[in-house]
Amino acid sequence: MREFPQTNGCRHFPAGRKPPRSPCGSLRLAWIAAAVWLLLAQAGAAQTLRLGLFDLFILGRAQVAYDSNVDDAYPEEENPNLQKGDFYWMPGLSIRSQPVGMSPRTTFNFAAGYDYMDYFVRNDLDTEVYTASLNVQAVLPRLTLGGLVSTEYSIEASEDEYVPGGAVRDPMRTDSASAFVNWNYRKFRVDTQAAFTRERHDYAKHQIDDQDETTLTASAYLDLFSWGSLYYTWENTVTTLVQPDPDEETDETTRTFGIMGAIPLSLLRRPQVSYSFGFSQETEQTETDGEAEEDEETWEPTHTLTVSDEFQLSKTLHLSASATWLNTVVDDEVSFLYNINLTQKLGARAEHSLTFVQEPRSTFGSNTDTETTTCGYNFSVKDLFIYNLSLTFGATYALDTPLDVEGAITEKTTTLNLGLNHVRQLSRRLARIVNYAYTSEDSNFHDYGPNQKHLLTYGFTYDF
Numbered sequence: 461m462r463e464f465p466q467t468n469g470c471r472h473f474p475a476g477r478k479p480p481r482s483p484c485g486s487l488r489l490a491w492i493a494a495a496v497w498l499l500l501a502q503a504g505a506a507q508t509l510r511l512g513l514f515d516l517f518i519l520g521r522a523q524v525a526y527d528s529n530v531d532d533a534y535p536e537e538e539n540p541n542l543q544k545g546d547f548y549w550m551p552g553l554s555i556r557s558q559p560v561g562m563s564p565r566t567t568f569n570f571a572a573g574y575d576y577m578d579y580f581v582r583n584d585l586d587t588e589v590y591t592a593s594l595n596v597q598a599v600l601p602r603l604t605l606g607g608l609v610s611t612e613y614s615i616e617a618s619e620d621e622y623v624p625g626g627a628v629r630d631p632m633r634t635d636s637a638s639a640f641v642n643w644n645y646r647k648f649r650v651d652t653q654a655a656f657t658r659e660r661h662d663y664a665k666h667q668i669d670d671q672d673e674t675t676l677t678a679s680a681y682l683d684l685f686s687w688g689s690l691y692y693t694w695e696n697t698v699t700t701l702v703q704p705d706p707d708e709e710t711d712e713t714t715r716t717f718g719i720m721g722a723i724p725l726s727l728l729r730r731p732q733v734s735y736s737f738g739f740s741q742e743t744e745q746t747e748t749d750g751e752a753e754e755d756e757e758t759w760e761p762t763h764t765l766t767v768s769d770e771f772q773l774s775k776t777l778h779l780s781a782s783a784t785w786l787n788t789v790v791d792d793e794v795s796f797l798y799n800i801n802l803t804q805k806l807g808a809r810a811e812h813s814l815t816f817v818q819e820p821r822s823t824f825g826s827n828t829d830t831e832t833t834t835c836g837y838n839f840s841v842k843d844l845f846i847y848n849l850s851l852t853f854g855a856t857y858a859l860d861t862p863l864d865v866e867g868a869i870t871e872k873t874t875t876l877n878l879g880l881n882h883v884r885q886l887s888r889r890l891a892r893i894v895n896y897a898y899t900s901e902d903s904n905f906h907d908y909g910p911n912q913k914h915l916l917t918y919g920f921t922y923d924f
Contacts, residue, residue: 523919688721
């Protein structure tokens with residue numbers, strides 16, 4: 461199913477922990493010395509560090525924490541031979557630059573960060589993470605050029621994969637580079653981009669996902685009307701797997717064209733309605749050891765309709781709602797998703813909200829494979845009892861029912877979140893942070909109780 465330019469989506473990727481490390485004593489002593497220096501630095505130090513053309517902003521941090529469930533495991537997944545809860549301390553440093561002018565229309569800047577998490581007992585969970593990026597952009601009268609180079613060492617958690625007594629972690633390094641060119645002339649716009657990503661995993665069980673990927677995209681828009689545009693998009697993605705076969709390569713090309721737009725407010729003030737009609741074609745070619753297999757789909761018409769509106773019911777009560785209907789005609793694929801949000805302010809410091817999201821099967825011909833329903837409640841208040849003490853609470857109840865499996869069981873998941881956070885500014889640059897977070901996830905697919913975590917953090921930050 462193809463998504464057209466006006467549709468939006470989001471995807472959630474769960475956070476994990478970093479790869480096992482065996483830190484040496486000299487590294488720990490160095491970090492302790494650095495952390496003490498950060499915390500005892502005088503408040504009169506310069507706000508930025510001048511290095512040639514760069515004005516650098518530096519933020520140092522150090523904190524101690526207790527985690528009651530370091531593996532984020534359900535009770536049946538716990539290993540009695542491993543400690544469930546543990547203390548850790550984590551120093552870190554971030555640096556970023558102000559945009560630097562290379563010419564009147566060209567600027568560049570960079571950013572970098574490093575953190576290290578050192579557990580007192582569970583040394584197998586010692587973690588480090590780093591990131592660095594360099595960004596360049598040039599803005600001309602009709603032309604915008606830019607590029608980005610970055611490297612990142614991070615952790616991905618494997619969703620729905622469990623190892624008793626241990627978190628399933630996937631440490632990996634990602635290097636990427638991209639460049640874009642955007643050009644416009646009156647009602648005509650052209651956007652192009654080239655991107656390359658290199659992904660390497662540390663653990664052998666995940667190295668099957670090692671890959672190099674190159675993506676080229678081009679889009680053209682002709683704004684014929686005040687309410688809509690003609691569009692054409694082209695995207696080519698070449699993916700080369702490093703393991704198990706370094707000669708295996710997938711080349712996928714997708715083309716779409718059509719018309720999209722929204723009903724002008726002068727004709728229909730509410731609700732806001734946007735619609736697109738287009739055709740999409742996808743060509744995929746897989747080449748292994750010099751032998752190519754090509755699979756080309758025909759041009760498929762697709763309709764997308766989005767309706768949204770919001771109402772200020774009173775000075776403190778706000779209601780918003782939206783619905784999206786997408787129909788891929790040839791494949792007879794229909795999806796319908798709607799959500800409702802009701803927010804109320806409780807004075808100047810607090811507010812709460814109710815949310816409801818559902819993707820039903822039978823509404824407006826929807827034939828999605830899974831029926832999902834999510835209800836949520838959120839509450840937040842700042843300056844609770846004392847200044848800068850904030851409290852947040854959230855509760856979510858979700859139902860997921862597979863519709864293409866006979867006798868499928870509906871998964872019922874209840875999630876609770878509670879947080880308390882207090883920040884005290886000890887000086888103009890030094891701040892103390894105390895934070896408590898509680899999370900609980902309970903599912904009918906687990907019979908021995910919920911997955912619970914208490915996390916208490918005490919730390920300092922120093923803004924140079």
